[in-house]
Amino acid sequence: MLTAKEHACLAALVDCLIPADAIGPSASDAGVVAFIDGQLGGDYGAGKGTYLPAEPDADIPGDWSPRTFYSKGLAALDELARQSAGCDFAQLDPGDRHELLSAIERKAIAHPWIAHFLDQAIQSTMEGYFSDPIHGGNRNAGGWKMVGFPGCGHDYRSFVGKNLPVAQLVPIQTIADFRDRT
Amino acid sequence: MRTLPRKDAVICGVGWAGSVVLAELAQTGLDIVGLERGKARAPAPGLQAGAIEQDDLQGLRGAMMQDLSVETITHRHEASQTARPLNRFGAYLLGEVVGGAGVAWNGINTRFNPHDFEFRTHLAKAGRLAQIPDDMQVADFGISYKDIEADYDWFEAITGTSGQSGANPFEGFRSHAYRNPPLPDSMSGSLFRTAATKLGYHPYPIPAANSSREFVNPLGVKLHACVFCGFCDRFQCPVGAKGTPVSAILPALARQRNVEIRAQSRVLKVVLDKEGKHARGVEYVDAEGQRVFQPADVVVLSGYTYSNTHLMLLSGIGKPYDPRHGEGVVGRGYAYHVRGGATMFFDEGTWINGFIGSGALGTTIDDFNSAAFTASSTDFYGGGMITAESSGGRPIRRMAVPAGTPRWGAEWKKAAVRYYNHTARLNVCGASMADRRNYLDLDPSSVDRWGRPRLRMTFDFRENDIKLSRFLTERSLEIAREMGAVRADGTAASAPYDTKAYQGSHNTGGVPMGADPATSAVNPYLQSWSVPNVFVVGGSAFPQLPGKNPTATIGALARWSARAIRERYLKNERALAA
Structure with a gap:
């Protein structure tokens, strides 16, 4: 589902949200990128079961399918990285990625919905890290082992x-x- | 439009309310049909079937919930705003399946207390009525606890409810003990019991429609023993221990030749005669998408609060509520439990093991719902439960870290690991007083695929809700400290109401019952005041929402109404109250 560029951006994003360390795998090592890609390619990504208006509001992500939201959100993240450092988000070093996401979280970035995209990415990352491995994430039940579920x-x-x-x-x-x- | 053969009664919505009405009317031998917009579900698959019941992600996604692309509602906080359609579920979940929201409920099966049914009278006797805020619309139900005690008892028996009779000193009399012994205390429930007792409260096991042993209910249907697998809320119980319409009622109806249940049948409106005084039947969309007319002598609306109110408004039954002067009745009294409580964190030697659970496993107190408490002069009206609940801690749903911890990154990860098995919740379930400003009506600027105006909800938490939540959250924090939590974070409610964060599927009102036709849409038998062959059964009938989980009362009122149809209305088809 994701393009190579989106894939790189998403991997950098989710590994910022759950980095690798001694206590457990990073998000991408746990399969979170594959999980999100799979979800976006399926019913969930298409917005099945949700109300998506025929004329979505350009500034209200709730009106968009998850697929659209990710496509716009990852592009916006790259754009913000280019504005501040002249390169895509994935090319930033880990400290700068963390800094940019923290600024988004603090609402220190003027953007109508990028903070909502961060919320969405956190939610999807937790889903991919902790849901049953049948969905492609939580590889070898690594997320469950880590917390004890x-x-x-x-x-x-x-x-x-x-x-x-x-x-x-x-x-x-x-x-x-x-x-x-x- | 095709017209089907006439039925004696048509039941619109086969969730808890509809299933109870079907079970009761089935005994008359009448020819009845239940229409349900959702699909039928197979019975419990077993604990280790690898089915949806084991799938935490499917639970999170709400696989059994209403398809909002087909039908949604609109919301705004104040009448001055423009409402927006609800894109996806957040605060609450609506069922779309045979069995309704009753399939995926937790099973917390609490009776309201006697004074809850006469709350206006109760406040008047306490000398508090004169001081209530101008916008508060406190009303009596028009019946007493005594009227429906037998129906509560029946519903507890049908659902295999496990509980400890007499352990809650504040509840009304019971004609029969709980059929099943209480569930054991969970770790947090046990800590709560000790702490609450020490603080002078009266803890008791949550009455649980999660059967504590193998049990055959009065309809001859067998429920199995709960194994505390932790896949309860948002799921159909994998082992068939949870009392739901599917596990406890519908198997008995399958043996009744005079009862038919038509799945994937979405009712669009009630069709009235020319004078608007008598219902001829209902129009619905069948599984093939065709509109059909089902004639019937009796029409029972038994959907969720929103569906019942929507159908009443679309069908022109009863005067629509107008918030400007608080006049009219259909859409009035919309209520929603206010939440709060505490997230508790324990030392590493205290294994809470939150993943062990059943929907209604836990310990609770009713001290703040008592007649004495609600009569006393606090600075708010109504009360609520404080519950140590252990409903299952699947990590994608429950991953608590102390307030102030980052939501992501290395620090979050450390905290998640430290606390996952050492955290527990105290939940507040706070009463929701009807308020002039909170109501349901038809949205003039939003139509669904059948050209019908969508239902519009105007709702926010009001001053009383916030004060109540804060008070009970403070009490929760005191209990948490007594339980030995090394840390506890209060989670009092605030305005504006957030439709995105889950708070509970306790949405009531819209077709309130009562003894006064000026303030109620249905009479004490849940019969429409203006169209006597229409009965409107469900949480929609509550004039306000007391501080306890609503399902037991929905079940009891459904049976009460169905008994009135059976024992009184069918013998003499007329208005049952004047």
Whole structure:
């Protein structure tokens, strides 16, 4: 779904939101870019189930499909990087990327909706980092391992109300574990 | 337009309200049909089927919710503004499936307290009525708790509700104990119980339509034991432990030859006779997109608050509400629970394990909903619950970090890991008093694909809501400290109302019930004052919203109304109240 340029911009963006370190994978290592690309190419990206007016407002991202929002948002991010540093967002060094996103978050950048795009990117990144690996993100359940979430399909009757590190006592289960079995 | 063979009754909307009415009227032997705009769903797939019930992302996306590209509503905060169509769900979720929003609910099955039904009278007796703000439209329901106690009991039995009878000293009498023993305390529920007791409150297990054991309900339908898998809200329960229309009622109706349920059938309007005093039936769009006329002797509107109000306005039944002078009845009394509470963070030796949960697992208090509390002179009206809830902590839904932590980056990551299994919520469910400025009407500048004006919601949190939320949030923080939280962040509500952040699907009013036709659209039997063969059942009937989860009362009122149809109206087709 994404062009090579958009792909590079998105990877730089999501790795700024969840960087690699000793406690867990970066967003792109966890498959978040592939996840978002897959989502944008599917029903979600097309805005299925949502109300998109025939004449969308040019300044109201709620009127756009996620696909349109990402396309405009990534282009706007590159444009902002060019204005401040003369290169695309992905070409900025990590410190400058962080600085630009922080400025957007502080609403220190004059732009009608770029702060909403940051909100959207944070939401999508969390979805890709923490949703079931069947959707292409959360590679090897790395996001779940990192925080201690055992996944789906558990019978917790013997653990309710017990002060125990339950995530360390039960295996991580994903949808694929059950689909492969049946 | 094709005209179908006549039915004795047509039930428009097969969620909780419609399913209850169908179950009750099925026993008359009458020929009845239920129309539901959503598709039918298969029964519970099992805990490890790899189905949607295991899919956290599908839950987040709202796979069973209303398709807003087909039908949406518009919203504005004040009557002076232009409303905008709701693009996507945020604050609340509306069901579009056989079983309605009742399929994906949590199962918190609390009765209202006796004084909640007579709240205007209650305030008058307390000497507080004279001081209420000019815009506040407090009303009585027109019935008493006593009238529907048997219906509450029936609904609890149908849903396999688990609870501890007598543990809440503030609730009304009960004719029968809960059918199932209470769910066990969760970790946070147990800490809450100890802390709340120490502070002088009266904690009790949330009455849960999550069955604590295998149970056969009075309709002969079996519910299974909850396993606390944490995939409850936003899902159909994978193991069939949650009482929903699909798990608890519809299997029994499938055996009834006089009951038909037509999925993918969207009602467009009620068709009246020339004088506008009698409904001839309903017009709907069938699964093939064809408009059809379904004649029927009795029409029951049993959709969500918005659908019921919309259909009343489109059909010209009852006088539309006009906010300027607070006159008219249809669209009046729109209410929405105000939220608040505390996000708590515990030390690393306290394993909250928030991923263990069921929709209604937890411990709550009713001290701030009591007759004594709501009669006392606080600076607001109404009360609310404070609940330690453990409804399932899937990380894409629940990833709490202390206030002040960045939302992203290395610091966020560290905090997410530190707190994920050591965090819990105290939730406030605060009453919503009807307000002259909050209402539903037809949007004159927005039409749907069938050429009908869309429903318009004018709503914001008002002064009373904010004060109530702040007060209960303060109490939540006190309890959180007593629970041993190393840190707790208050989350009191504020205006303007944010339609994007989830707050709860407790939207009520619009077709309020009552004993006075000047301020109510339906009488105490939920029968239209102006068109006696139309009954309007659901959360739409609440004149205001007490500070407790609404579903038990929706179920009880639906049965109360259906019993009135069955025992009184069918014997003598007339207005049941004057």
